[in-house]
Amino acid sequence: xxxxxxxxxxxxxxxxxxxxxxxxxxxxxxxxxxxxxxxxxxxxxxxxxxxxxxxxxxxxxxxxxxxxxxxxxxxxxxxxxxxxxxxxxxxxxxxxxxxxxxxxxxxxxxxxxxxxxxxxxxxxxxxxxxxxxxxxxxxxxxxxxxxxxxxxxxxxxxxxxxxxxxxxxxxxxxxxxxxxxxxxxxxxxxxxxxxxxxxxxxxxxxxxxxxxxxxxxxx
Amino acid sequence: xxxxxxxxxxxxxxxxxxxxxxxxxxxxxxxxxxxxxxxxxxxxxxxxxxxxxxxxxxxxxxxxxxxxxxxxxxxxxxxxxxxxxxxxxxxxxxxxxxxxxxxxxxxxxxxxxxxxxx
Numbered sequence: 365x366x367x368x369x370x371x372x373x374x375x376x377x378x379x380x381x382x383x384x385x386x387x388x389x390x391x392x393x394x395x396x397x398x399x400x401x402x403x404x405x406x407x408x409x410x411x412x413x414x415x416x417x418x419x420x421x422x423x424x425x426x427x428x429x430x431x432x433x434x435x436x437x438x439x440x441x442x443x444x445x446x447x448x449x450x451x452x453x454x455x456x457x458x459x460x461x462x463x464x465x466x467x468x469x470x471x472x473x474x475x476x477x478x479x480x481x482x483x484x485x486x487x488x489x490x491x492x493x494x495x496x497x498x499x500x501x502x503x504x505x506x507x508x509x510x511x512x513x514x515x516x517x518x519x520x521x522x523x524x525x526x527x528x529x530x531x532x533x534x535x536x537x538x539x540x541x542x543x544x545x546x547x548x549x550x551x552x553x554x555x556x557x558x559x560x561x562x563x564x565x566x567x568x569x570x571x572x573x574x575x576x577x578x579x580x581x582x583x
Numbered sequence: 584x585x586x587x588x589x590x591x592x593x594x595x596x597x598x599x600x601x602x603x604x605x606x607x608x609x610x611x612x613x614x615x616x617x618x619x620x621x622x623x624x625x626x627x628x629x630x631x632x633x634x635x636x637x638x639x640x641x642x643x644x645x646x647x648x649x650x651x652x653x654x655x656x657x658x659x660x661x662x663x664x665x666x667x668x669x670x671x672x673x674x675x676x677x678x679x680x681x682x683x684x685x686x687x688x689x690x691x692x693x694x695x696x697x698x699x700x701x
Binding site for chain 2: 391421422425
């Protein structure tokens with residue numbers, strides 16, 4: 365009977381926008397209905413009557429779903445020109461940052477690995493990274509997209525295999541970074557050792573693919 | 584007992600705030616307390632309850648957090664904020680005044696008394 369209640373709530377929430385808020389709300393309401401059902405059974409009511417009573421107490425969810433929908437739609441209240449302006453600014457910042465990444469190697473090439481040149485390279489990289497972070501933080505957030513991401517992140521949190529994957533990749537990055545400094549200081553070949561990070565990215569993608577493969581086999 | 588459901592519905596917010604004054608609570612507990620207090624004469628529909636929760640949370644009257652029950656059920660708890668307490672006091676005061684006024688308006692005795700005097 366509890367499975368029937370669960371199925372019923374699922375069907376009610378088919379109409380709801382697919383956001384984290386809606387998922388949480390579903391869990392909340394389901395729990396309440398199950399509590400109510402249990403209480404009715406404990407009072408000695410028959411299963412069928414308890415089911416009907418519990419389901420009837422949900423009421424009309426239209427207004428509730430409208431509120432959820434409204435939270436998603438708020439984004440579109442931003443005037444279009446404002447969004448355009450922001451988008452242009454963001455594009456300019458990103459382009460400049462990427463340019464700085466490329467240019468950051470020039471001092472090293474010009475001054476042949478002197479400590480000052482290396483310091484300048486890191487300074488330029490740090491500036492560029494700072495600009496990208498600033499751009500990300502000041503973006504007008506798209507609630508619809510955001511909520512989907514939020515929902516995915518929330519689902520992810522409940523997924524143990526993803527937790528394991530995150531642990532493995534963060535561990536891998538620490539090792540990669542340590543390896544990068546070790547090999548660079550011992551060989552002094554700073555001009556080529558940065559390739560370690562490319563290899564790191566490749567390994568990360570491979571781990572991701574491996575986990576996806578295992579998950580698909582499980583399904 | 585016949586009740587005007589519409590009249591009560593207008594006070595859903597303050598009805599929900601009242602039990603939260605004492606301690607944090609979750610949806611079913613609040614609704615059950617309402618049922619017990621009214622001897623099963625009144626209960627909120629889930630949809631009404633949660634629309635009110637959303638509204639109260641958005642206006643900053645309450646906060647919510649997931650409880651960490653060990654066994655099975657995961658419940659979302661609601662706690663009242665300082666602003667929520669102020670709102671409760673204001674709404675309670677409004678209700679007392681309104682109730683008094685409606686009592687006066689609906690009471691016929693005094694007017695009959697006046698008519699006799701004229």
